[in-house]
Amino acid sequence: MIDDEQAAELVRAALHMPPLAAERQLLTQSGNCIFRVDLPEGQSTVLRVSPHRNAFAHTGRNLGILREMELPVQTVLASGATESGGSFIILNWIPGRDLAYELPQMCPEQMTRVAETVTEYQKRVGCLPRSNGFGWAPIGGHPTFAQWTNIFGEPANDSIAVDATPLAQLRARLRAVRRSVEPHFASLSPTCFLDDLTTKNVLVERGELQGVIDFDTVCYGDPLMSVGTTLAHLAADVGEAGRFYGEELIRCWSPRVDALRATRFYAALWLVGFVAAADAVGEIARATELVGIADVMLSLAET
Template identity: 30%
Template sequence: MGDVPVDGRAGIDAVLVECLIRTQFPQWGDLLVSPVPADGWDNRTYRLGADMSVRLPTAAAYAPAVAKESVWLPRLAPMLPVAIPTVLAVGAPDYGYAFSWSVRDWLPGDTADRAAIGDMTEFAADVAEFICALQRCDIGGAPLAGAHSFYRGSHPAQYDEQTRRCLQVLAERVEVRRATEVWESALAAEWTGTPVWFHGDIAAGNLLVAEGKLTAVIDFGTCGIGDPACDLVLAWTMLSADSRATFRRVLAHDDDTWTRARGWALWKALLTLIEAPDHDHEITSLRIIDEVLTDDL
């Protein structure tokens, strides 16, 4: 065993990744390890050579995703209209790092940016078609929504206490009366459907584009089967006006599902606003909240 100390995100760096690769996958030991420009929070990602990446969970709560993705991504990939990650190898804890980790193929493209997408309506339709295809995938033996998905795929009522606490803290920054109405309508919207596959985090950072077109969807760490509402939040986080209408038309869910989805979007935006690490995140959260509160569905 190695002796590189690891303390959450701060302990994961290129040196650790180089040690893990050389020890466990020596066939790739000579490849350059480099940080990616846009990294996530649940996992740290490093580029490995030109064609691969290394993904390491940052905490115990995110670690179960490694095994889940290794099992399910190969089964889902043939049924989906754009690329998703291919897991090439799974590594073991070592050098003071406590979790399993994975080596994947490197998917080309840039994270989705409204400024770089020429036709947002076409983009919205492409993402909606991906979600529809995912929802048609066989659910036999698939993981039911729960702690592993941070309750995506469950009812947003799982976060009722947290949402109401956020509204108290943000009483002077958001329109609490309207936000409470939106949240309570989400709580009242029941889900009685058959479980379907959900991604769990359909967000700009997990959608890759090239020349303005959707080319891949990444980060299935919160995937599972359950209520599809959690996958519809892009309607408010990235889309607006015509593109949102197209997104809704292609997906064709009932009003209650969209009402729960709006609740999911509100919960996350409120929480992010409280925890916003910088001004850009703050501005983004306020914009999303405004989109949510002004949309009457």
């Protein structure tokens, strides 16, 4: 990838303006490098660089559609190919930090406003024309999965072994919950939603929502998956300080019993994934903590 100096030069060449400073951001987005680049007169930009040539092929169009729907999204200032065969995109800077970092300082009223606003954004996006397939695509695209359940792989019916590891036990329980939510999956049509709008990509400053980011693709399927993913990140990364926000998201969506169970399945799915990731790198204490969190979420889904 590139360093700060190369990032500044890329922005200078693309915008024909002399950068004052470039600083790599400690974020990860699908292998992208992300920089904040400051320009004269108090302006700042975001530079995203990917090793893939077509990483941002649909980002500008997606953002344009979302802006027309009055979502506070970024504007593309420039984009193109890098000398190494990858691609870059430059966007305006939106102040604030990811919601996960702001929740501990937020009061309940602020959490409610953000939850209601994020839900409203998702419901606006859900009014876009539906797709012919399920999964990830640019807005108006047609992903290739014929059914929503297909994105989770083939279902299995194996039982829990007596000597199974905690992770194996969680996975077996997760498979059982999945079987119970298959009727909900079968009832779904491919509705557009912003799957990565969770505790990240929702930028908040002093308790107020400033904007939403990262729309290279959208997802067609069940919008409640974004709620489940948010619940998982709240439980794993924020803890008690984020519990009320999760409750407010569920209140805003008011899912029926079958949809609520599916939402908790999505949360458990991500949590079990977090356990597996911690276990794989030998983070025993973190894996043990996450096993307990995933157990609680699975218990809610099982009832």
